[in-house]
Amino acid sequence: MSFYSSLREQSHCFIIPVSWHEAGSHSRLVELEATLLLPKLLTRSHLCNSHTHARISSTDDTPKETRGDWESQDIFGGNDLQSGARRASGAVLAGVLRSHAVAPATSIIRKAAQHRAFSSAPRQLREKASFRETGSTAAAVDDTGSERNPSFADIAFAFDIDGVLYQGQKGIPGAKEMLQKIRQLGLRYVFLTNGGGAHENAKVASLAKRLGLENPEHVLKDRVILSHTPMRSWDEDVKKNGTVLVTASQPETARQLAREYGFQRAVTPADLLAANGHIYPFAHLRDSLHKESSPLPDGKSAAAISDPYSRVIPPDALKIDQILVWNDPRDWSLDIQVIHDLLVSYRGYPGTLSTKNGDRTLTDAGWQQDGQPGLWISNLDLVWKTEYPVNRFGTGAFLEALKGVWAAVTGGAAPLRYQALGKPSRRTYEYAHERLLRYDADVLGQGGTATRPLRRVYMIGDNPESDIRGANDFAPGDGAQWESILVRTGVFQPTLQEPEPRYKPTVIVDDVVDAVVWALRNEGMDVSRDWLLSK
Numbered sequence: 377m378s379f380y381s382s383l384r385e386q387s388h389c390f391i392i393p394v395s396w397h398e399a400g401s402h403s404r405l406v407e408l409e410a411t412l413l414l415p416k417l418l419t420r421s422h423l424c425n426s427h428t429h430a431r432i433s434s435t436d437d438t439p440k441e442t443r444g445d446w447e448s449q450d451i452f453g454g455n456d457l458q459s460g461a462r463r464a465s466g467a468v469l470a471g472v473l474r475s476h477a478v479a480p481a482t483s484i485i486r487k488a489a490q491h492r493a494f495s496s497a498p499r500q501l502r503e504k505a506s507f508r509e510t511g512s513t514a515a516a517v518d519d520t521g522s523e524r525n526p527s528f529a530d531i532a533f534a535f536d537i538d539g540v541l542y543q544g545q546k547g548i549p550g551a552k553e554m555l556q557k558i559r560q561l562g563l564r565y566v567f568l569t570n571g572g573g574a575h576e577n578a579k580v581a582s583l584a585k586r587l588g589l590e591n592p593e594h595v596l597k598d599r600v601i602l603s604h605t606p607m608r609s610w611d612e613d614v615k616k617n618g619t620v621l622v623t624a625s626q627p628e629t630a631r632q633l634a635r636e637y638g639f640q641r642a643v644t645p646a647d648l649l650a651a652n653g654h655i656y657p658f659a660h661l662r663d664s665l666h667k668e669s670s671p672l673p674d675g676k677s678a679a680a681i682s683d684p685y686s687r688v689i690p691p692d693a694l695k696i697d698q699i700l701v702w703n704d705p706r707d708w709s710l711d712i713q714v715i716h717d718l719l720v721s722y723r724g725y726p727g728t729l730s731t732k733n734g735d736r737t738l739t740d741a742g743w744q745q746d747g748q749p750g751l752w753i754s755n756l757d758l759v760w761k762t763e764y765p766v767n768r769f770g771t772g773a774f775l776e777a778l779k780g781v782w783a784a785v786t787g788g789a790a791p792l793r794y795q796a797l798g799k800p801s802r803r804t805y806e807y808a809h810e811r812l813l814r815y816d817a818d819v820l821g822q823g824g825t826a827t828r829p830l831r832r833v834y835m836i837g838d839n840p841e842s843d844i845r846g847a848n849d850f851a852p853g854d855g856a857q858w859e860s861i862l863v864r865t866g867v868f869q870p871t872l873q874e875p876e877p878r879y880k881p882t883v884i885v886d887d888v889v890d891a892v893v894w895a896l897r898n899e900g901m902d903v904s905r906d907w908l909l910s911k
């Protein structure tokens with residue numbers, strides 16, 4: 377019996393719509409099905425059968441035993457993928473699955489006995505980090521007016537939020553008291569999250585609500601750095617003179633935020649759809665999913681071009697200069713379509729096609745070589761932690777889907793060119809480091825341009841791929857040291873397949889309170905959890 381024949385006899389069967397119309401217009405369904413499939417794929421129960429006319433018809437009888445080997449034809453049957461539309465649908469799912477196959481996202485099996493917090497503290501760091509050996513003697517005054525403990529003068533914390541300070545709607549026990557304490561001590565700290573799609577103050581409000589903080593402005597305000605916050609200091613010329621396409625889970629909110637950041641012309645996919653209904657063929661979604669839209673800026677048109685290869689560009693034709701993928705796009709189908717259109721266009725004019733596409737005499741066979749807009753991804757998190765027991769897809773999953781489509785479109789001739797923000801990108805850590813250096817002026821509101829030196833920053837996070845990797849790789853120019861502390865309250869959960877995090881932190885502890893206790897002990901302070909939580 378063939379491998380696929382045996383699958384058909386199994387009682388559990390996953391149904392996958394494979395036409396673009398069915399799957400592409402319901403991207404969340406694709407996401408859901410990818411999630412459902414993963415445990416089966418990873419446990420080699422695999423999938424069977426299909427929806428309507430799609431049939432598993434591969435002639436390969438050998439089960440794939442290597443998790444990273446799954447390709448679209450493995451899932452849908454290569455002989456069935458005759459149409460480009462079906463191929464694109466398969467590419468989306470294959471892209472996500474390929475990425476998921478190397479992520480610690482499934483088959484969660486906690487270790488039976490977890491180590492207590494401080495058992496794994498590396499000796500060498502404890503020795504080199506003692507304040508009594510290297511610490512500053514400069515006392516200062518904190519924002520509450522009390523004398524700052526000189527031991528803390530040149531250390532700081534960067535806290536991830538989701539999975540560290542709360543899970544879903546629930547605050548991590550002790551997180552509120554810990555934050556209040558370190559503020560009283562005059563410690564510098566910021567919240568460095570890959571979350572986004574909303575204003576920084578909205579994140580402050582949601583964090584305060586989950587933690588039960590009565591005066592969040594004192595503890596949280598001006599300290600939150602979202603994945604796209606570094607764009608506040610982006611090139612002013614782009615902001616003033618350029619046009620950006622911005623997409624997110626709440627595009628209208630993202631547009632308002634982009635304007636607040638200084639982008640004077642921010643367009644959403646829904647704007648393009650409203651300006652030219654032929655951009656996206658699923659009319660029934662225009663009155664629901666994409667009903668919020670605004671006219672295109674400066675009276676521009678998205679329907680001015682009829683010949684994609686004409687280089688006589690009408691003066692009213694819209695031109696997109698940058699593509700900003702902010703957090704967790706909600707409609708992968710429309711967003712991938714629109715982003716694809718711009719990446720294959722002539723200089724960012726929707727409706728055009730570059731004549732360089734596929735020219736193998738050029739770099740990357742001419743793909744993205746004709747003045748197309750830059751593609752910016754606000755974070756690369758494949759998954760994130762909510763109250764649901766299995767991790768949920770994040771912006772990184774959308775990127776993997778886009779990569780899958782791009783590979784299908786280009787025939788694998790060119791990688792997708794993009795720039796990433798958020799952890800673990802260096803840009804984000806540089807921005808956070810600068811904010812900590814300018815803490816007195818920027819956060820405490822003391823004004824001026826003075827900076828205060830840093831000796832060590834502790835990054836506390838739950839995601840090895842972003843929080844830990846980024847801190848480990850970051851070496852700021854001033855010689856300060858970033859250390860990584862991984863907590864067990866979020867994304868990282870040991871599995872049988874991956875008992876250890878791929879990116880090794882300085883130490884692994886149970887939660888954020890233990891993380892701060894460990895850091896302070898590392899600085900030579902004899903502190904306890906009870907002390908940190910006391911008033």
Ligand SMILES: [Mg+2]
Pocket residue numbers: 536537538539540837838839866867
């Ligand atoms: Mg997190």
